[in-house]
Amino acid sequence: MAGLISVLLLASAPAYSDGIPPSEIASSNDALAAPMLSDQAVPDRPVSIVNTEILVIVPAPDAAVALVLLPATPIEATPLAATSHLAPDEMTTPVQQVEPMQPAAAASPEAGVIVVTGQIRTPGDPLQNINVESYAIAQAIDAAVVAPTADAYEKAVPEPIRNGLRNFANNLHEPAVFVNFLLQLKPGKAAETAGRFIINSTIGVVGLFDIARRKPINLPQRKNGFADTLGCYGVKPGAFLFLPIVGATSVRDLIGGGLDGFLLPHFAGKPFNQLAFTVPTGVARELDKRVEFDEDLEKVQNSDDPYVAAREYYLQKRQAQIDGLCGKKDMDADDQE
Template sequence: MKSSTLSLKVALAAATLALASGCATGPDANPRDPLEPFNRGVQRFNDAVDEAVLKPVATTYVDVTPSPVRTGVTNFFGNLRDLWSSVNAALQMRPRESAENLMRFGVNTTFGLAGLLDIATEMGIPRTRIDFGQTLGRWGVASGPYLVLPFFGPSSFRDTVGLVVDSNADLVGDVDRVANRNSLYTLRVIDTRAGLLGAGNVLEGAALDKYSFTRDFYLNRRQSQIDDMIDKGIGLGNGE
């Protein structure tokens, strides 16, 4: 799919640069984050882009867009992700979650105006968010070092590979007209950032070291997600 090209280049370039800079870390480096000097530099870059562009645009979006419209946008992109979550659940041999996510996609696409309305939630059909990085972890692929990707943010070597696969499976990439496809990408980025405005304010006010807080939260959350999958599945590997 067309959306995979940029993600692939960014992910591979970041991984290559990180590997090249890995020898610069000291003996006191966090064992889960041996590339910390590189990662901190990338986070500073991402924070600068966020402060200059993403946060102001997202704030304006929230201020000028009616709440029902924003909810519809969030529902639309969430509906697209449900289909890929269904595929990943199937890859993990989790038939219940696969069927639920597939049912959500079918119901919301058919009866919810292409996903603008979340009819499935009103019907009591649960949503389970699953990406390919989690699927890799589910089958015992080690996380590898923590890695901050330009524009994409917190990741790991395993999740970077997962990001490339997720990008190839992105239904937005199937939109034929470049202008429409790029508009959807842009809208999704704005919608995602708008949903994080509150969390960002809390993080800036509470964390003494924003980098360490973000890293530990991300790695612990990802491991918790994978452990939960193993508990519910047939339990191969531990993802680390």
């Protein structure tokens, strides 16, 4: 709507004088509407338009739309005689000049200005206002708690131990990866995932060491989940969400992640379904991810619009992961997260 200015005259009570019937006023108004298009003589009785309001629609600097309602000054309009074949200096009836309206921004609150503004929503983000607030809260918590804790975790815990905890968490997710490769009709990758899980759970000491990816075995780690399976079968991400604790996600990824989390605890049993296990391992996993993606997060936070940058980064990354899993483009196994 940039550059568009529309003016609507809403005449609430047109007044007429000299006892002219409404029918004649209507015909006079019709003649006023197009004086330059007819040779027919027009009645020379003046018509006053009063109690008129002007609605101005102007673009706001931030792409919002401002609606401004202004009381208009009564305008005396004098009908013209037929002028379609007359030069300007031969007009028989003078025309009253009306000054153009000044921009609505010049109106003051004392003049009875009503301004309505709004923010254009982004497709795919219908909850943008809520998400922006949630993102701001999350960033405040991250700056006050999460980032300092992750920094302390990185400095206090040696890298080999952090790698071991990461391998352990990844190994716990391998059963879900196996199931989803089967659902995606990829038995070869499902067999590789099963082999990784068996090797790392035994020789790799319950997954603390990723022996399966080393030579001569060479079974790379691949990320997969129910959200990826839904994406491979054409399910769109749905509304973008930024939730406390969870962070950036979508309706599809939230549902798929819930199914992933349901699989291991309910099929493996203790201790995987007990809070004493799930809470500390979950905290360690999130701190490790915070350390791993710290550089990307810093780029997002330093952008012109951090929320939009975070949203686009997440959605593009997830689409690239699904495209790689579904064979729409090549992707290294280790680049899927």
